[in-house]
Amino acid sequence: MPKGYLSLVLHGHLPYVRHPEYDEFFEERWLFEAVTECYVPLIKMCDGLLADGVPFRIALSLSPTLCAMLQDDLLQRRYLRHLERLIELSHKEVARTAADPKLNKLARFYREWFLETARIYDARYGRDLVRAFRRFQEAGVVEIFTTSATHGYLPLLKTHPRAVEVQVKVAAESYLRNFGRPARGIWAPECAFYPGLEKVFADNGFSYFIVDAHGIQNANVRPRYGLYAPIACDNGVAAFGRDPESSKQVWSSHLGYPGDFDYRDFYRDIGFDADLEYIKPYILDEKTRIATGIKYHRVTGDGDRKELYDLDAARAKAALHAGHFLDSRLKQIEAQTESMNRPPLIVSPYDAELFGHWWFEGPQFIDLLIRKLVFDQSEVELITPSDYLDRHPVLQKSTPSASSWGWQGYNDCWLSGSNEWIYPELHRAAREMTTLATRFKDEPAGSLREKLLNQAARSLLLAESSDWPFIMKCGTSVDYANRRVRDSLARFHFLCAAAEKNDVDPRKLLTLERLDNLFPFLDFRLYAEPAQDA
Numbered sequence: 001m002p003k004g005y006l007s008l009v010l011h012g013h014l015p016y017v018r019h020p021e022y023d024e025f026f027e028e029r030w031l032f033e034a035v036t037e038c039y040v041p042l043i044k045m046c047d048g049l050l051a052d053g054v055p056f057r058i059a060l061s062l063s064p065t066l067c068a069m070l071q072d073d074l075l076q077r078r079y080l081r082h083l084e085r086l087i088e089l090s091h092k093e094v095a096r097t098a099a100d101p102k103l104n105k106l107a108r109f110y111r112e113w114f115l116e117t118a119r120i121y122d123a124r125y126g127r128d129l130v131r132a133f134r135r136f137q138e139a140g141v142v143e144i145f146t147t148s149a150t151h152g153y154l155p156l157l158k159t160h161p162r163a164v165e166v167q168v169k170v171a172a173e174s175y176l177r178n179f180g181r182p183a184r185g186i187w188a189p190e191c192a193f194y195p196g197l198e199k200v201f202a203d204n205g206f207s208y209f210i211v212d213a214h215g216i217q218n219a220n221v222r223p224r225y226g227l228y229a230p231i232a233c234d235n236g237v238a239a240f241g242r243d244p245e246s247s248k249q250v251w252s253s254h255l256g257y258p259g260d261f262d263y264r265d266f267y268r269d270i271g272f273d274a275d276l277e278y279i280k281p282y283i284l285d286e287k288t289r290i291a292t293g294i295k296y297h298r299v300t301g302d303g304d305r306k307e308l309y310d311l312d313a314a315r316a317k318a319a320l321h322a323g324h325f326l327d328s329r330l331k332q333i334e335a336q337t338e339s340m341n342r343p344p345l346i347v348s349p350y351d352a353e354l355f356g357h358w359w360f361e362g363p364q365f366i367d368l369l370i371r372k373l374v375f376d377q378s379e380v381e382l383i384t385p386s387d388y389l390d391r392h393p394v395l396q397k398s399t400p401s402a403s404s405w406g407w408q409g410y411n412d413c414w415l416s417g418s419n420e421w422i423y424p425e426l427h428r429a430a431r432e433m434t435t436l437a438t439r440f441k442d443e444p445a446g447s448l449r450e451k452l453l454n455q456a457a458r459s460l461l462l463a464e465s466s467d468w469p470f471i472m473k474c475g476t477s478v479d480y481a482n483r484r485v486r487d488s489l490a491r492f493h494f495l496c497a498a499a500e501k502n503d504v505d506p507r508k509l510l511t512l513e514r515l516d517n518l519f520p521f522l523d524f525r526l527y528a529e530p531a532q533d534a
Contacts, residue, residue: 002343002381004333005388006373007240008366009210009349011187012039013063013151015467015484016518020074026284027480031069032082035129036293038356039070040117041363043125043132049370050139056370059143059384060133060352061187064174065150065465067130068518071178076127083121086293087114089282093270093294096278102308103296109311110294134179143384145185146175149519152464153414155194155402156423160430163464165200166526170461170519172204177521184386185209189466190414191242191349192404195220198233208238208385210349215403216241224396228336228344230388232395239400240385245332246348249325250359257325258359261300262317264309266358268297295360318361322368329380342392347385406470418478419469422485429460429492430527436496437527449502451509453524456495458516463488491516 014034019025042060049056069075090111097103125132136142148154149170157163168186175183182205188197191212201209208230216227216239223231230238250256257263269291271283280286297306298314329346336344355362373382383391406413415423436453443450463485471481491512498504 003337003379004329004344004346004381005383006329006380007059007345007347007383007385007388008369009059009061009347009385010042010352010355011061011147011349012066012352013061013147013189014066014069014353015465016065016069016150016462016516018069018072018075018515018517020514024078026290027477028075028078029082029290031075032079033291033293034353034357035070035079035121036083036086036114036117037360038353038363039129040120041356042352042366043129043136044116044120045363045367046136046141047120048367050136050141054371054374056141056374057143057382057384057387058141058366058370059145059185059386061145061147061185062130062133062178063147063151063187064171065518067174067178070129072517080118080122080127083114083118085282087111087118089292090114090294092278106296106309106311107294130178137179143185143386144175144179144183145187145385146171146183147187148189149174150461150465151189151467152461153189153192153411153466153469154197155192155404155411156415157426157430157464158194158196159423159427160434162434162527162529163426163430163460164197165203166457167461167464168200168204168206169526170522172206173521174519187349190404190406190470191215192411192414192466193239193400194402195399198235198237198239198399202235202237206237208240208389210240210242210347210385211400212242212403212405212409213244214409215239215400218401218403219398220401221396221398223398225336225340225344228340228346229342229392230345230385230395231398231400233399234397238385238389238395240345240347240388241400242349242405243332243346246325246329246346247350249328250348250350250354257321257365258354258362259299260317260321261298262310262313263299264295264314264360265297265299265306266295266360268295268306270294270296314361315364318364319368322365322372325365325369326372326377326380330377333380343381345383345388413473414466414469416469416473418475419472422463422469425485425489426460426464429463429489432496433457433460433492433524433527434529436499437524438529440499441525441528448504448509449499450524451513452495452499452502452504454522455509455512455516456492456499457522457524457527458519459488459492459495459512461519461522462516463492488516 093107148167152167185208186206227241271292468481
């Protein structure tokens with residue numbers, strides 16, 4: 001038996017951004033960048049580990065909105081168009097840098113990287129990355145779990161409990177349809193929890209969830225093993241707490257690995273550096289400079305003082321950091337073994353896009369860490385939350401405290417002066433949705449009113465996404481975030497009014513169904529109040 005366990009947990013999520021009303025839309029690039037820099041590299045990593053016969057176990061939550069976008073035909077075609085442009089630009093870069101051997105080596109690297117991305121995305125997996133991740137789950141190396149339907153911030157929706165319940169129910173159904181089995185776990189969006197949420201999770205078949213460290217540390221009964229073992233709520237649903245030490249080594253802007261001078265700089269990009277006439281076919285509207293993904297510099301210095309990126313030095317540093325990360329976990333585990341009657345567990349959860357997008361070498365780091373765990377030692381075993389529960393089903397009874405991750409750890413990022421206006425509107429909309437769902441729950445299947453209310457439910461779920469208040473708080477893409485919430489609520493109220501009258505211009509309904517086409521299985525009756533006993 002190993003001395004301890006490490007659970008590497010990645011959270012894959014993006015808000016639902018899809019704009020068929022435009023030929024191209026800037027915010028759709030959030031998905032395209034994530035596919036190129038995070039999800040395809042993770043798939044390539046898993047394929048490589050499987051091909052090399054490396055036994056490994058990691059956990060990955062994939063949000064229902066991310067899965068919907070990854071499987072959407074329009075976005076798949078637009079992503080390939082985006083990738084074709086990058087391939088074209090990288091060919092030009094190889095020619096442009098021919099006289100500079102160091103730059104030319106990097107240009108050739110990008111050309112091959114984009115070409116390989118196209119091979120993996122299109123030829124190997126037929127544009128369906130959900131199918132790729134499903135394959136890894138079926139191979140027994142990745143545990144896929146889920147999060148709420150549109151990543152709604154559940155503690156701030158609980159004023160109307162049905163809103164929370166539908167977020168979780170739709171997530172469970174979406175997962176079942178995508179992966180052919182029920183999900184065992186759920187990532188509480190933003191690791192945000194309140195006592196009572198565990199009942200909603202249990203009612204929908206989930207056996208565990210992830211919370212931040214202080215949610216466990218401040219539980220209603222002091223956890224005997226601290227963060228080194230999950231706790232069980234009174235209904236048996238397990239709560240796994242985030243380990244702060246391993247988080248700090250990756251997330252910290254001062255101490256974290258991604259800030260090392262040998263790693264690729266995130267901000268310096270030829271979209272900003274290249275001559276405008278040269279680069280304009282590859283930027284926004286041929287005039288607004290944006291990142292292309294081709295970055296030639298490493299973290300060192302500022303502005304023009306940044307040194308060229310060195311692929312070999314970066315890989316060597318990733319190997320060094322993987323070794324340091326493993327040594328640090330070994331020390332943590334050794335410090336706990338004598339005081340526990342089971343191997344200590346370290347849960348290391350991260351946003352998936354940190355690996356590859358923000359930290360370009362992140363997938364290399366994970367790959368090297370896994371290989372070191374498997375081949376260089378035997379004291380730490382890589383397992384998933386479900387693996388732990390299968391081996392150690394008896395847990396201490398205790399319920400986490402209300403908590404979240406993010407600034408201050410108690411909802412601050414999602415409830416501030418910049419975004420507080422959202423919640424009264426969401427609560428009012430949820431009450432109206434429940435009123436109409438209860439009133440019209442016996443509506444015949446396929447009727448106009450059913451279609452209107454189903455679409456209203458989609459609009460409400462989209463308005464509830466936690467991404468929009470987070471963006472407002474952070475001050476990035478604020479206008480877009482405000483517009484998305486207001487547009488979704490306006491669509492919701494229009495659809496509800498039409499449902500009351502049971503009358504609408506068919507073209508308007510069809511337009512809204514095409515704009516917001518996720519969750520085709522959604523049934524507005526989920527919002528209905530249960531029948532009262534006579």
